[in-house]
Amino acid sequence: MPKLGVNIDHVATIRQARRTIEPDPVWAASLAELAGADGITIHLREDRRHIQDRDVRLLRETVQVKLNLEMATAEEIVEIAIATQPHQVTLVPEKREEVTTEGGLDVIQHRERVGEVVDRLQNAGIEVSLFIDPERDQIAVSKELGVQAIELHTGCYADAASETAQHSELQRLIDAGAFAVEQGLLLHMGHGLTYRNVVPVALIPGVSELNIGHSIVSRAVLVGMERAVREMKELISI
Numbered sequence: 749m750p751k752l753g754v755n756i757d758h759v760a761t762i763r764q765a766r767r768t769i770e771p772d773p774v775w776a777a778s779l780a781e782l783a784g785a786d787g788i789t790i791h792l793r794e795d796r797r798h799i800q801d802r803d804v805r806l807l808r809e810t811v812q813v814k815l816n817l818e819m820a821t822a823e824e825i826v827e828i829a830i831a832t833q834p835h836q837v838t839l840v841p842e843k844r845e846e847v848t849t850e851g852g853l854d855v856i857q858h859r860e861r862v863g864e865v866v867d868r869l870q871n872a873g874i875e876v877s878l879f880i881d882p883e884r885d886q887i888a889v890s891k892e893l894g895v896q897a898i899e900l901h902t903g904c905y906a907d908a909a910s911e912t913a914q915h916s917e918l919q920r921l922i923d924a925g926a927f928a929v930e931q932g933l934l935l936h937m938g939h940g941l942t943y944r945n946v947v948p949v950a951l952i953p954g955v956s957e958l959n960i961g962h963s964i965v966s967r968a969v970l971v972g973m974e975r976a977v978r979e980m981k982e983l984i985s986i
């Protein structure tokens with residue numbers, strides 16, 4: 749059974765919509781942990797659109813399970829990671845204009861910079877995972893870079909327009925996953941996973957960690973709505 753890393757970025761997205769103090773992702777992390785999350789995942793983006801530096805600091809102090817920091821290889825962020833010491837860093841590509849991480853990190857094209865950052869993070873005692881597309885060449889280079897883990901991008905599977913396309917994307921993940929395990933890499937997966945599409949991915953042999961965010965935060969908003977409204981009604985029925 750894979751472990752579940754709960755990505756709480758979008759709790760911070762709601763907070764940042766008003767630049768206020770609620771909802772606090774630090775509180776959300778505690779609740780996720782109480783509910784059984786095996787890890788808390790956050791992405792400190794260069795534009796700070798959701799998670800803030802203060803969140804990273806506080807979460808490092810309060811999260812008892814694995815804290816997984818997703819980040820680009822930008823120098824400023826690398827320095828924050830080394831200073832903060834999360835249990836794991838997952839290196840991801842990042843474009844300012846994108847809505848979310850659009851594709852895997854191209855570790856072939858960016859081999860030199862990725863390799864340098866991997867070495868620095870590992871020398872600081874941080875485990876490193878690389879978020880890559882499910883391709884053999886990307887996995888082989890990840891192995892050469894000496895990381896402990898890779899996270900295969902499940903976005904193409906999640907976005908597949910037909911059952912046939914979804915089936916073939918699932919097979920790509922299975923094949924790439926088998927190759928990664930053969931190479932001795934820990935196998936993580938994530939992006940776009942939902943309550944509807946997660947089960948076949950959770951059943952992929954060797955997958956040890958799933959990182960899921962948007963769908964969990966979306967459901968939390970809805971399953972919490974009735975109670976939140978009832979509590980407000982009670983307050984004003986005076």
Ligand code: PXP
Binds near residue numbers: 840849938961962
């Ligand atoms: N894994 C990685 C590397 C990501 O960048 C993200 C999005 O921040 C996720 C998992 C979670 O994706 P989603 O929010 O679609 O579940």
